[in-house]
Amino acid sequence: MAAMTIDPAEQPRMYQQTLLQDGLCDLLENDKFVDCVLKIQDKEFPCHRLVLAASSPFFKAMFLSDLEESKKREIVLKDVEPGVMGMILRYLYTSDINLTEQNVQDIFMAANMYQIPSIFSVCVSYLQDKLVLGNCLAIFRLGLLLDCPRLTLSAREFICERYQVVVRDQDFLQLDPSELALIITSDSLNVEREELVFESLMDWVKHDEKSRTKDLQELLHCIRFRLIPLDYFKEKVERHQYIRFSQEIKEELDLVRDAHRGRLPKPKKLSRDEAKGGEGSEDEEDGDEEGYLPGILNNNPRFGMFEIDLILMINNTGTVAYDPVGNECFVVSESTEIPKNHSSLVTKQNQVFVVGGLIYNEEDKDDPFSSYFLQFDPVSSEWLGMPSQPNPRCLFGLTEAENSIFVVGGKELKEGEHALDSVMIYDRQSFKWGESDPLPYEVYGHGTVSHKGLVYVIGGKSESKKCMRRVCVYNPTKFEWKDLAPLKTARSLFGISIHKDQIFVVTGVTDAGLTCSAEVYDIATNKWSEFTEFPQERSSLNLISLGDFLYAVGGFAMMPSETSEEPVPTEMTDIWRYDEAEKSWTGILREISYAEGSTVLPVRLNTLRLTKL
């Protein structure tokens, strides 16, 4: 079986072990040398003392001791179910164990009780593997209870990573103070703002005001108040109902106030530390890091605070993020699974999707073709395959509203390459693709954005390849398409983005060729007006709204090539920012090779997870 992969040095050991184990098992089966019987309730398990003693310090000690049990053949065990013991013995003789959700806890407890390290580790690995939102708190406590650091830490990591979701769990409120402290002292809490940690702590206290207010003072040391803006601190912290009336807490919070003003207490105030000796172990961590500063002054940012706005560039060679503020690039994913011609989408919740490419499924006779549909998983830096999109197409619009992802119009990827009016939606609750109300007209190369639950479809080309001025909006709650004020210039393949409640349309292709003109739509008044021209005529420009700025990335321009004087479409890889005060476009990066063939999205990502380039 696995013999081929075995290290030659390990071989003899491996043979011997297998042999020994099989031999022992054989002896047991044939009832040879059996010198003890474990009696549990009314079931009996014959076995060998030698094996038990070798596998478990507990039995070793028992058999070596002078207790009468050591002499008797029959050993009565309590506090364990016969079935559980049966599985444990089977494991000892065959290394075979069948852990399930139902039995793992029993086996774990038994392994702990009878000190069988091998099974204990197997159970730990099993539970580690099975960590999900619903049980992470339970497993965390289990780890603490059985004093198993590996399990506790991995559960804690899991909880910290999903802290904002876990705190909504009713059972978060059931944690013990020490357990809570262990979580909220962690640097790896995935929260953007410290206020969230403070609020979760207060919710926890509120759940059982009477008994928990006394723990509050200590637990407040886990909150990094210096990371909280002063306004919030004054309004919500100092005036909080549990804090207002406590003199001791006030004194400590005054330290924070001082720190905000730039006055830190002398780092080596031993007497202070002693005075707060009761702070308990949970605070030590912080204390150490900060030298001798009180833990309440800890200002190390949490893991989640390293999240920043980035320009994400996705293409078939990898995914790279650019930080326009710090002028830095990060590798987001090295995956090359992305289809070459795709559209990408970032949702309000900052989830990134990609639709495109072509899959052929032989088994589906009716409709063998579909498109890839992928979601980015920031934790593993991989693209996850989602249900593929039926009815594949190109030059379509991609956007989201409510619980749906919309694929609007586009050109068929079949012979004929007809323009389409159909709209596919992906329902994120049922994980299914379906059909939505079709557009009132066929269109491709249009712009699609969504705003406040409405889907806007702008411009594009009709079946007859004519550019259109038409603008439509779809209301998913009314199942209805409606016409809006048309574009000033009929165009397709332009840059489009929603920025400050306005839709910006920049450059693109008109019936007469490329354009550098731009226009802006005010959603509230249903009016288009001229907007600052882009410095160059382009098509397929990527327009994104990031932070407070509008950025334009790449696209195609007509440039004379090296070989001929005739201008040919050339892909650009520059980044521009719109300066509102100056009403002009400013180039901020002449060339960024990662933009080549990419779709560009504004995202927030945690830079700690990314590798700098």
Place this chain on the structure above:
Amino acid sequence: MEEAEKKEKEENTETVEYEEYEVIEEVIVEEAVDGADGEEIIEEIIEEIIEEVDESDEKGKEVEVKDEREVNLPVNTESQENIDKHVSPPETNTETVTEKDGNQPLLDTVEQTESLAPKHSMSHIEEKEEIKMTDSLLPKDAPEEPEINETNDKLPQKEERKINKLKIPKLALNNIKMTSRPSGNETNLESTLDKIRNNNPSITEVNLNNIENIPKEMLLDYVNALKKNKHVKTFSIANTGVDENIAFNLANMLRENRSITTLNIESNFITGKGIVAIIRCLQFNETLTELRFHNQRHMLGHHAEMEISRLLKANNTLLKMGYHFEQPGPRMVVTNILTRNLDRQRQLRKEEQKQQQLKEQKELMQMYENSLNLPPGLLEMLGYIPPLEFLQQHGLVPPSSELSTEPPTHNQTEQPEPKKQLKHKSIPKQPSAEPANPLRDVQLKRTPKKRDPFLELDPRDDRRQERPSFQLRKTPKVKDAGSGEMTDEKPNLTDVIKTLKPVPRRRVPPKVELTPRDQLLNEIKKSNVAYLKSVSI
């Protein structure tokens, strides 16, 4: 005593014969009853009424009052066997009413009053003759009542007592109520809506059929409240003036809701557009099995019918559709789709049963292996399953059907307990059985461990909705991860603990002296919160 009973029965049969007259006499009888024992009870009533009034407005009270009576009376009379045949059991009663509601709203009221009348009279007579007896009987009867009515509360006990005491004034109010709602539908709009909003598990059926003048906003509130509700299975709003706008909201509701199996929107003002929107959203709904939208004011139109039949292909769960297509094409298509869905459902059920059987078989094998000390997987490899009697002969297994006790849709949380019991009982006296065990004499070569194909749970199980989302699954819906979906997987620690840990409650206390460590472990094992003892760090 027996004689007395006989007499009563005779009298009852008499009343049955005069059924038709009773209808007319009803009011008089009621009054008489009022006078006769009203005084006794009035004091008690007053308290209750005050409570009631606080809770709901006049109208609401009336409605509730009548509901309860309707529920109660049949039970009452049922104690008298003779009358049984005349009183249809409550559930069927309401059902038939609903059936008729849709199409003949007016007729319905008449029918209902008619059908109710004899019942009333029965019970009155009965009451008259032995008020005390019925009174004492009632509390016993009441709890048996299933949840028929939306108005039943979470605490049946308490409510039931109220019903008891309130009975007489209710009857007195009878006439007023009838006039207040000719439709005869007594659902209390406000309280039912509140309960739906609060996800009250007692509300499984919402019937607003025929209720006159429900404000549009109220209907919208109902529809939107149902989005998040997890308990309502049947929603009927036939003949309530449902328009396009509400239909759109219904459609969006069906995209989110995961509990409604029957939706009745017959006899309304929904156009083809509204119905198409609903069908559109059924692409994503996997719970609705019955949809009735017959008899709208306007015809749906050919286009809409075509769309319906086209979109319905994406739905795999709808089994019944209450609509007669004008066009033969869509009619055929939809009939085929429904048949397909029915087949699919049957297949699924079959598959489930098969899996269940396999699981049982596997358990059985494991039990054999355990009790016969065979290496795991051996029996399966041999393809041999000794007959159950064999084990029973040797006392290895309790001779009963208990082996197959696990019902297919057993709740996870409950599972551990019965299983445990089974284990306990299963091996009463193994030692005596051992020598006689022929299989043990057979010298079997040790066989390579084989991976048990049944070890993995049926993958379909994971998809099934009844399964709690907290179970230890390696890949939850991470796929579509992100905050949106995460919240759906609302974790519930207590339940997790329950699943993780089959808690044996009846533990024999150890005879040896306990060390603190043992005590701790014991405590944990006994406590429901298992593991959640504080541990100093």
